Amino acid sequence: MLEIIDHGLVREVRLAQPPVNALNRRLVEALDEALRTAEDLAMDPMRLRAVVLSGLPGVFSAGLDVREVVESDESVRALVLAFRALQVRLVRSPFPVVAAITGQCPAGAAVLAILCDHRIMARGEFRMGFSEVKVGLYPGQRLYRCLIRLVGITQSASMLTRGLMLASDQAFACGLVDELSEPDQVIARALELAHELAALPVQAYQKTRALVRADLADIFDAPMESPEHASVTGWVTDETRALIKRARAARD
Numbered sequence: 250m251l252e253i254i255d256h257g258l259v260r261e262v263r264l265a266q267p268p269v270n271a272l273n274r275r276l277v278e279a280l281d282e283a284l285r286t287a288e289d290l291a292m293d294p295m296r297l298r299a300v301v302l303s304g305l306p307g308v309f310s311a312g313l314d315v316r317e318v319v320e321s322d323e324s325v326r327a328l329v330l331a332f333r334a335l336q337v338r339l340v341r342s343p344f345p346v347v348a349a350i351t352g353q354c355p356a357g358a359a360v361l362a363i364l365c366d367h368r369i370m371a372r373g374e375f376r377m378g379f380s381e382v383k384v385g386l387y388p389g390q391r392l393y394r395c396l397i398r399l400v401g402i403t404q405s406a407s408m409l410t411r412g413l414m415l416a417s418d419q420a421f422a423c424g425l426v427d428e429l430s431e432p433d434q435v436i437a438r439a440l441e442l443a444h445e446l447a448a449l450p451v452q453a454y455q456k457t458r459a460l461v462r463a464d465l466a467d468i469f470d471a472p473m474e475s476p477e478h479a480s481v482t483g484w485v486t487d488e489t490r491a492l493i494k495r496a497r498a499a500r501d
Contacts, residue, residue, distance in 0.1 A: 251279050258298040259443040260287055261436070269311035270304050272357050274324075276314075277331045284338050284346075291344045298447035300342075301439045302365060303349035304358075306432065307375070312356035315384075319490045332357065336391075339364040340469050345446045345458060349439035350426065355380050355414060363395055363425070364465070366446075366458070369439045370417050371432040377425060378414035385489035394468045400424050 252263040262283050264270040290297040304310055313332065317324045339346060339361065348362040350370040354377040362368050362377070370377060379396070381388045388409050396405040400423050407413065420426045430438040446454065 250276055251283055253283060256301075256440055257444070258294075258296070258447040259301060259440060260290070260297055260299075261301045261303055261440065262287070263303045264310055265305065267305065269308050269353075270358075271311045271314040271316075272332070273314035273317050274328045274331050277328070277335050281331070281335045281338050284335075284342065288343055294451050297344065298451070299344050299443040300346045301349055301436065301443050302346055302361070303436045303439065304351040307352035307371075309348075309350045309352055309354040309362070310358035311353065312358045315493045318386075319493050332360075336360065336364055337469060340462075340465055343455075345443070347439045347443045347446075349436045350375075350377065351432070351435050353377075356386075360392060360395075363399055366462070367428075367439075367442060368426040369428045369430055369435055369442065370420060370426040371435045372417055372429040373432060375417050375432075376414040377417070377420045378412075379409055380412045380414055382410065383412035383492070385486060385492045391468055395465065398464060398468070 250266050252261075252265045254261040254263065262280065264276070264280070266273075266276050270276070284300070287297055287300050313328065317328045345366040346364075348365040348368045350362055350368060352371055352375045354362055354370070354375070356379060359377050359379055379388055379392065393405060393409060396408065400408070404423050408415075415423070415425060417426070417429055421429050428438065428442075
């Protein structure tokens with residue numbers, strides 16, 4: 250489900266749930282716990298100073314597991330709450346997290362990536378974006394504001410309302426990702442960057458990082474739609490279930 254690989258002061262947390270690293274509740278909770286454990290280690294800067302979040306070759310993650318999205322109101326609520334907790338964990342992380350986007354990165358996977366400090370994506374025919382509206386899901390205010398933070402209002406509005414999935418070069422051009430790398434070098438480059446951050450003077454780096462991420466923290470501090478409300482009042486509708494089932498049938 251997860252592979253934990255230590256590289257000196259950098260810990261790699263690798264999503265390892267074949268075939269596509271679908272974010273079911275168990276994987277989401279495992280990732281949340283892995284980051285919590287890393288926080289404990291990071292209390293001693295001589296043990297851990299940065300994390301790389303990576304995926305499988307060709308696929309970072311397929312996003313939230315649609316089987317749990319359409320299963321029942323209870324499963325949806327549990328998944329939404331777990332995913333919300335994971336987002337908060339990333340936003341409030343005391344150490345930088347570098348996303349090594351090893352391939353496809355739609356919807357919920359892209360949400361995790363944009364909450365990281367830096368994003369390095371595989372060059373080629375891989376796509377990243379927010380396809381929620383295409384399967385009848387509402388992306389929500391927080392995602393919209395987080396996306397605006399990276400790519401601006403016009404680009405964010407277009408991406409969300411059209412459910413756009415951007416090719417890697419498009420994602421780089423608009424600022425959704427910071428760098429492109431050859432597919433077999435994405436993790437190595439992410440580790441290199443993480444080590445670069447880990448080598449910076451600790452106090453100065455932490456204060457500077459807090460400065461540039463303060464607006465992101467503000468987004469999660471602001472009162473908005475609660476995940477409990479969204480999960481039971483129309484986030485998953487009959488239309489959603491029909492669209493997801495149709496998409497799964499076409500894929501199978």
